[in-house]
Amino acid sequence: MRNLRKRENPDLQRSLFGEILDWMLAPLLFVWPISIAFTHYFANSVASFPYDQSLREHVAAISRQISFVDGRAQLALPGLAQSFLRSDEIDNVYFHLLDHGGQLIAGDPELPVPRKPEAFLNREHSEVHFRDDEYRGQALRIAYLYLFDASAPADLGVLIEVGETTEKRSQLANKIIASVILPQFVIIPLAVVLVWFGLSQGLRPLTRLRDRIEARREGDLSPIALRRVPEELRPLTEAFNSMLTRMQHNVAAQRRFIADAAHQMRTPLTGLKTQAQLAVRETDPAELRHALRQILMGADRASHLVDQLLSLARAEASGHSQQTLVALDLDHLLREVVETWVVHALDKCIDLGYEPAGTVFIQGNAFLLREMVNNLLDNALRYTPAGGRVTARVVAQGDFALLEIEDSGPGISDEESQKVFDRFYRVEGTDSEGSGLGLAIVREIAEVHQGAASLRPNTRKVREDEPPGCVARIVFPVYRLQPPPAAIAEPVRTGGFA
Template identity: 40%
Template sequence: MKASTRPLRSLRTQLLLWLLVPLILFVGFNIWVTYTNAIQMATVVHDRMLLGSARIIAEQIHYEDDVLQVMIPPAALELFQSDSHDRVYYRVVAANGTLLAGQLDLPDPPHKPHSEEAVYFNASFRDDPVRIVAFSQPVFGVPAQGSVLIEVAQTQHSYKALSDRMWEHTVLQQLAILVLVVLLLLLGLRHGLAPMMRLRDRVQRRKPGTLEALDTAPVPTELAPLVHAINDYVQRLDDHMSAHGRFIANASHQLRTPLTVLNTQVNYGLRSDDAQTKDAALRAINKGVQHGIRLVNQLLTLSNAETGIGHPLRQTDVNLIEIVQTVLEELATLAQTKNIDLGFEFHGTPVMVHATPSMLEELVANLVDNALRYTPAGGIVTITVTGDATVARLCVEDNGPGIPVAEREHVFDRFYRLHQDRSDGSGLGLAIVREIALASQAEIALSCPASGRGLIVTVNFPALPKKAGDASDAEEPHPP
């Protein structure tokens, strides 16, 4: 058997992926949220430093000698000292727009803040992105002078460095947690799958041919359905192998008996010097060979029919009437030999079924042959084919001894013969019929004629829709 090249993933790998993929997605989302929070946190810290510097400058504004005086204390700028070497800019403007201190070209805020209100905004100053706070400070004691606008700006190197450090720290924590979770998952999966591995080892340690049921006690609840399914399969396999063994034993017995008889007849013919005795032995040998050939053919047909149940042979649309006519032509000689009235009743319209032609012919042949063998000389065997929109029906009726109701189920068993003293059959005919019917999705029923004597075997096939132009004007043939 050619090995499959399709890659197989272990259950451990699949479970790990199902657990890790959502976890990785969650970690990725959390990293994005952390990055956003880091930027917001850095912005808050940066804005508070800017506002603190602006308030320190505002505290140093006073009115002296009718002039607003502004002194920039060193503490206002020392707040921004860092390793990033950011540049700090400031501007102090009187209410009338007079520059009191700082850079005149520092950008104006989006709107003028109210008294003691701070406005934060981003801008570009001297080709550098800066963060600016604009703070309105009233001049106490001289209300007429209005509010002084104080702006403090800083380049964003330290701001970016702060947000990056906060984000990197959180990312490292998340990755460390993820690695730890992966290790714990691997350990957990190894421990969780241990019962399955032990179940595998128990199965692998079993000797070939052992068909005992597995014990469900030591397995977890989740594995119990699997063990039950294995036990059910083992039971069905045991039944199949037992039936197979019985079939082989019965087939061997059926073949051994005619071969033994043939050997006896050959020895008898060889020892005899009389020509008539030799001819009688040869005729007996010929009859035994024909019986053996029929038995072998029936065994092969039964095997093919059983194969057709799980793996249907090539099926096509077949006219059941034509199949029956072919079979009757082959068995007409046997009917004439036993002086049996063999009749065929059907309408001119074809009755189509979907089946394997050779198997369907074998089914009809076994039913008719079985009827001819059990019907006494001078009896009647009638085959009827009818059909409608749902069912195509084949009936084989005889006036032989029939089959008691209690025995009708057993006659489909292999090598089962109801009247062993009246027939030279092998007991495979109806078994073959049942297997072919199953492969063709047909149903078999046994019943008794209205006369109370004989047997009717009815096989119902799923009918196929009739096609236009299929009607036939052929006349019903006379019984052969």
């Protein structure tokens, strides 16, 4: 009934205790009638065996009293023996003796004979057989034997039958059945109670686990110790610990974002407030316009900082969640992003180039990858002086795809090349403004795509007097896709941008 109610209302709260109890007791209720049927069958077989043996002995006793004279059978059974044969307090015993023609020699004439006696009138079947029949409306168990004259030339003999009503057999079978079934009416309820008690004890670890979770402090996200957890609850506990770990990462990311935002926004907001106060007190139109331009530049820096903080938060959240990555052409995506930076590069008199590489597929998130390339190009253009160059390319090397942004900026030392990926770290001795978040965002997005980010000195120089410059390199695992999906259009290849 519980399962029926659940099918009618799938939102009904389920009880694990009730589910286990149902699945343990339902087979028992199904097997019990089968057990009764088997008990009835075997009880009748056991009860019939001693009485069949008695009938067999009666048939054998009669057969010993038969003699053949001139081919005719004669029964030498005194009346006392016949009365003893028939005497029984409960069941009636009948017998008769028939010759090969079916003529009665002695006994009860109405006692039924085998339906196909001719099938047994041969010497190969000279043994006692049994069958069930009816006589005068009573069920009979009949033992019969074909006895042959050894001196007769033909297979001629007599049929000896002894039948007995089955009252004693039924009584004995009922006693056997009762002796088996009646204790079950005590054993089964006792078994149900023991099963209920056993389940209650067996499910106590679940209760203890629930109590341990409920007793935790509100901010406690530490994993649950597996030392006393049963083997069956270990996978559930490990999954719960994994969820707690992800929650810890998310909470830590939120806290870092709040701390970073509070720390970094304080400076530009303070600057904006100072410029606004100066502008309020200023009466000279030229100085007022200068103050307004400073306010505008401060607002741009604050907006850029907010955008980078949000990008960093999205990248961190993507790293701790199951992001859907699809097959995309990294070279095509790089070309699209580079196109958006051409005007900015021209304004700074920087040669922005793009080297086509052909189709290179990776598993990625297009939004995050565009954000990563934007930060790489912004960083390269910010530190490259006027007249310098920045080159973007994708290189396929075996099972890996390399995304490189090469510039001719001031270069970087090996020690600083490791620190620049930390948050808010800025290389000393440069005049470029920035928040120090761009390369941190790059590293987070690269890790989301199972990639690795690095920054190293540039070894390729176009001119001898060119500054050393840097090469930002992101390594991605290549996605093997044959043939390319129709949804990803093949980009039209052109030369570099300048």
